[in-house]
């Protein structure tokens with residue numbers, strides 16, 4: 001029992017223990033399961049993480065690669081561009097394309113190509129090294145290779161500078177000058193084996209001289225090539241060489257040494273070459289240079305022969321672009337104007353002054369000698385230096401042609417030269433316009449003189465100092481073929497000379513300068529007679545074969561070649577001549593490009609110049625035509641409305657007006673046989689009157705040729721009717737204008753006489769056209785008829801003498817009829833008649 005009980009107990013315990021163990025096992029199993037799960041999760045996370053990391057790494061790597069490629073491409077592009085800029089033309093072109101290149105005036109020398117640098121798989125970069133104005137070169141390596149480099153460098157340096165700008169000295173004791181013999185035509189100095197010491201002494205002397213005089217290079221560069229190869233220089237020679245290495249570059253002396261070590265100095269650049277045409281150089285760092293082959297021998301010889309020839313011929317003349325200053329519009333004209341018109345035979349630009357002294361210029365030369373070209377060059381040089389606030393130009397050309405038309409907007413080019421205020425072209429028939437310009441300048445002179453007086457100033461520089469807010473540009477007036485204006489022995493010539501004399505005398509201090517040009521000796525001689533005038537023109541410019549421009553004993557103009565000029569600022573005195581070579585300023589495209597640049601710089605408010613073209617017929621401006629609402633009876637009418645008859649020949653292109661007040665004689669007679677022009681004058685008068693207020697027009701046309709124009713006018717006028725004769729015209733209480741075409745064909749003389757005599761006081765005015773003065777007189781009652789009722793007239797093709805009956809002075813006005821020009825005289829306002837241009841009222845295409 002006991003045993004059984006015990007067994008039971010044990011069994012019980014065992015069962016419990018098994019149960020407990022099973023429970024523990026189950027717990028352990030589930031813990032293991034969880035652990036396994038966790039491990040799987042961790043593994044998964046780890047894998048994901050690894051994957052993401054790999055992706056991130058790849059992306060970054062790709063990014064870095066892309067950036068690297070981009071940056072390298074950018075950098076190489078920049079370097080390539082920089083290289084192209086630093087070694088233009090002959091400095092950098094491969095031999096296959098090589099040709100000498102003209103340096104830009106004022107530019108400094110660039111770098112010289114010796115070969116190429118290869119970076120990755122990108123296209124090779126130029127390997128450039130400095131020389132002129134920058135470095136000495138110390139070259140080591142196999143003799144043949146180094147000689148090839150030196151030949152190439154010399155050819156590039158010589159080919160990219162002007163002939164004669166680089167002087168070569170070669171010390172070649174082994175080959176006795178043979179190494180660089182191809183350069184011999186350039187006149188190089190070869191130094192023999194015993195000549196090193198004196199040569200170095202001479203170069204040192206040269207450096208001393210440069211330092212002593214100007215302190216920097218002004219003469220040609222001196223390139224000294226030393227092909228010595230052994231460093232067995234005496235201490236004295238070594239010391240001289242070291243001095244040159246230290247001080248030469250600043251004075252334009254450069255050493256190129258083969259195998260002869262130069263002293264360490266920042267200006268010494270070393271290049272080491274190998275047999276394999278590979279080199280390294282301080283200038284290109286650690287990058288390997290693949291050296292160019294030496295230039296083909298025949299190219300060196302051809303270049304040297306051609307250059308020697310050019311040196312014999314002297315430098316080519318300056319181009320128009322060479323007259324430009326480094327910065328546009330940077331100059332002030334306060335103390336005068338200074339601008340080059342060309343260069344001297346050594347290539348230096350020659351400045352021509354204009355200001356207090358000399359104040360005015362006289363240019364002479366026969367036809368075709370280049371006066372216009374000279375004026376273009378001068379204007380280009382002035383207009384690039386002085387902006388519109390500093391310089392105002394007035395240009396007048398009495399030649400047949402349009403030489404100044406390029407300065408004003410045209411159909412193909414809207415630009416203009418911003419300094420130009422006025423340009424007159426085709427004015428040869430319209431001397432009155434020349435006079436108008438002189439009157440305008442005289443007015444400006446008066447304004448300036450008054451301002452100067454107010455500010456207690458005696459000259460322009462003082463006025464500008466006293467009145468800094470004022471705009472006082474210097475005025476330059478150019479008159480080409482001015483003798484046309486002065487020739488004529490008439491009132492125009494008289495007034496023109498008087499005005500010129502005044503401008504020449506007083507313009508000096510007020511900043512008004514005249515440039516007169518002429519091909520005609522007689523024109524200049526006419527001036528000679530007026531010592532007060534010609535004495536002011538102390539600046540003389542004589543083109544080849546010019547006569548009477550320089551002093552009689554000064555024969556320079558007779559001997560200068562084509563495209564040259566003698567500039568003389570002492571009234572042409574012998575001994576004060578400067579011979580200038582003139583650039584070719586004729587190329588329109590070059591001019592247009594320059595003008596466009598200036599035009600784009602024009603300040604706000606810069607107005608288009610006034611252009612007077614003697615060949616153009618002005619149109620009646622829209623302001624003088626009835627437009628918009630037609631004035632009605634309530635619109636106030638001025639006491640004397642003005643009839644516009646044509647354009648006055650003046651600077652402002654104002655209309656000529658005839659006032660038609662309620663006074664006797666306020667009628668107009670248009671006289672002559674030119675039907676179109678007569679119709680235009682009447683139409684302009686009528687339309688402009690209609691534009692000013694309520695008025696009625698009665699049109700009587702007695703010439704079928706004028707019928708069309710008269711009918712057109714009736715159609716355009718707001719209130720007009722047509723009558724077949726002068727009888728039965730209405731009586732109105734608004735202004736009434738009777739427009740009579742070919743009134744000389746009418747028969748009712750009494751009606752006409754009544755109308756012109758009594759009409760004006762009742763605001764009825766006759767604007768009539770008669771084909772001659774005699775016929776006008778006939779239609780007013782015959783030879784004894786009084787012409788008083790005709791207070792104003794416009795004469796077309798009527799000779800001055802025929803106008804005597806209508807003119808207060810005996811003999812009539814001086815008038816020689818010209819196409820599209822009319823003489824206008826209004827007894828109430830004119831002392832002398834004025835020339836007008838009848839407006840074109842209706843061109844056939846409108």
Ligand SMILES: Nc1ncnc2c1ncn2[C@@H]1O[C@H](COP(=O)(O)OP(=O)(O)OP(=O)(O)O)[C@@H](O)[C@H]1O
Pocket residue numbers: 365366367368369370371372373374399519563564581582583584585586
């Ligand atoms: N410096 C120059 N270089 C090259 N060509 C020039 C030069 N000067 C003038 N010419 C050319 O010579 C010709 C005559 O020049 P330009 O019209 O200036 O002479 P001009 O004295 O004004 O003659 P004209 O009085 O008959 O008009 C033009 O074809 C012009 O292009």
